[in-house]
Amino acid sequence: MWSYFQRIIQCFLWLYFKNGSCVFGVDEVKSVSLMEGDFVTLLTDITELQKDHLILWMFGPKETRIAEIHKKNIDMYNSNEIFGDRLNLDSQTGSLTITNITITHSGLYKLTIISNNGTSYKRFNVTVYAPLPIPVIIRNSSQCSSSSSNCSLLCSVLNMRDVSLSWYKGNSLLSSISVSDLNIRLSLPLEVEYHDNNTYSCVLNNTITNQTQHLNITQLCQPCPGEIKCDESHSFTVSQRT
Template identity: 35%
Template structure:
């Protein structure tokens, strides 16, 4: 039966032995996958592979007596290669639409051996690497141990055809002259280390891991460099914030920069947080606090690679206002008493002088 796209649709039921658990295989868009059989025989002569998004019913390769029978109209076309001796298949330049179930059916003298594979192809999204200025960053190519037929190519630029900056090929390491002082390539894993990071080294770094000539693993990194966050400062809030009995307002401020967040914490609990994409404007975050009970507040400025904090004790920063009122009351009372005493003395003096004048006039 002819299936969608002209492929051969197999609707046969085979009785056999599933000699392996269904392995889950995950790859990224653009990579290459090889599906290997768990087999002990040195060579299989008759077998076929089928594929389907959910049910593997579409034939994609058929081998009879050690010869491949072409299957036209499959979604893989010339991206699919069959290893006749091992019965494995290799699909290059994968797309997310290649995800699905693959079934190998091996015909032997004793019956049919079956093995399924569940392939998931994910979008090759950008991996963000955020680094503190002056530190080092190591970018993982996704290989545990390099093999002789591996080639690892690191390029700088937004795609996989950018400037070649480092390469491992035929067990030899190449480093671009422009980057010799800052780059290191691990000869065992192909990992790329960027030393003494500066803003000029920011940008996209792409790695293409070739197995033979096929892109086995593709990864794209975006390296972003940040400075240390300066320590925030606490001050009295602007005059437009009211101050009432036992309550006062404080303000925390910090110099703004990319991805900086300014937060107030009460203990470990975040109370409020702000950020601003306009880095020309400093961050300011006011907060009203009570003097009682005594509470420790923390103002924290942070970016993805560093943070800085300053603490505030509510009692030290905002003493109880009612104590001030009591002091003012007694000061006022004392002032009134002093004024009254002075006035009384002045009155006595005036009366005394007046009495003396009257006595002098009567003589």
């Protein structure tokens, strides 16, 4: 509500000092997703700035002013504290580029464009994702039973936000789990038979990328300790628990 009144005040000031016009429209919001280390350019959609243009960029819930062009003069605000040297403002178009972006730069970027033709607004909801690790598949030893013909497995990742973890049999989805919080362990179980010849994979993904770990049943699904098995000479052996 306060930001709305700020816009009204800005508009009346513009009317009073510049004899301009004032337009109150619905803000346009564009969602942008990218990985850490990438760059993004937030476009004003202006071909060339005129002398009467005032371009104002703000960031975050407190609407911190980070960059401005007024009468073609560029001013950067708080850039060292929040963005370091990552910000670049195009003097011809007013578009804002953020290089080597990190998760801390996720948030809402607000653009105000004021000219003699009126005032317009654009919003960019930027989401930055950390690189995804390859998920880890382990044998669930707590579910190991000498009487069972199945192998119990767990696929896990740590400390990931806004991701999904899934088991696939070939190209078919078997199960999936999602998480939005950080600092938790995400695990998904799977049971297969010891001599299953199907192809299984565990996939970690977010909205823009994924990482896959393929299951090696022969390597992970050895008989449980204590299970009686028959060797090639047809003699019986017993694996002792340790």
